[in-house]
Amino acid sequence: MDVLLRQVLIIYLCKEVQVNFVHGTWKVIDSMSDVYTNSxxxxxxxxxxxxxxxxxxxMLDGEGYSCNRGDQMCMIYSACHIKDRLTPGDWEPIAGWLHFCTKIKLATEFGEGWLDLGIQLSRRKSIRFQVKATRGVHIGLNSGNNTDSPGYWVILGGWNGTKSCLRDGWSQCYSNYIGTVLSGEQYRSFWVTWNEGRVRVGTGETPGNGTFMDRVFPNVYTVRHALIRTDVRGDWVIHL
Structure with missing residues (x-):
């Protein structure tokens, strides 16, 4: 089940499973050693x-969770550590445990180059994220894990924070938006969708709402990887 379908199923079933939350006792744990590091x-x-x-x-706004199907044990993490290039949004299953991430946090620095988020997008048509940066946020939706691979580029707050646009690789800017969309003081929420060459970008939590850039490109690429970089320090939350 892909990430989007799973999230929809979770939301749909919330009312069905809430009655079960009263059974047993939830307890707060300071820390534990998971399969990669302390969380x-x-x-x-x-x-x-x-x-x-x-x-x-x-419901707890956790960033990840582990579930053991054997003894039906659940642990909810306030930090989520994933390895590169796993299936969308999950950790490797180890000793019967399944580890999932709902979001990841990271930072990009000036001069670091492009960072591959390490999530597979071939079964998805959208991505949601929050970013805090004063200018120059770049997202590459590529067929490969580097900028030599064909794909679409989203530029937010370029040209010293005054302009945003869409590109097909190194092509000229299309669907130009003039205005400030970023903030260095608080996170701003964005979504990007792609489908048969049509790329749209908007603000907020719901893809399709708040669209401010929309372009149908003649070249249709299979988007498999998301790459990011910033012209200044950027703090990110990527929703999986």
Whole structure:
């Protein structure tokens, strides 16, 4: 099940599983050693289904969760560590545990070049993110994991923060938007969708709402990777 469908299913089932949240006791755990590194754990719970674990994670605004299908144990993390190029949004299953991320946080610095987010987008048509930066936010939606691969580029707050646009690789700017869309003081929410060469960008949490750039490109690429960089320091939250 791809990430989008899973999230829709989680939201749809929230009302069905909420009655089960009262069974057992949720407890706060300071930290534990997961499969990669030390992570803060918000809560743990026994005798739950994995779908309940996922729904509870969204309700607690957790960044990741682990579910063991064997003893139905759920742990919700306040930090989510993923390895590059796994299937969308999940950790490797180890010893019966399935590890999932709902969002990841990272920072980009000036001069660092492009960063591959390490998530596969071939089954997806959209991505949501929040970013805090004064100017020069770049997102590459590429067929490969580098900028030599064909793809679409989104530029937010370029030209010293005054202009945003869409590009087909190194081509000229299209669907120019003149105005300030970024902030160095607070996170701004954006979404990007792509489908058969049509790329749209908007503000907010819901793809399709708040569109401010829209372009149908003659070249249709299969988007598999998301690459990011900033002209200054940028703080990101990527929703998976």
């Amino acid at each position: 803060s754990v918000l809560s743990s719970h026994q005798d739950v289904t994995c779908i309940e674990c996922a729904a509870r994670t969204l």
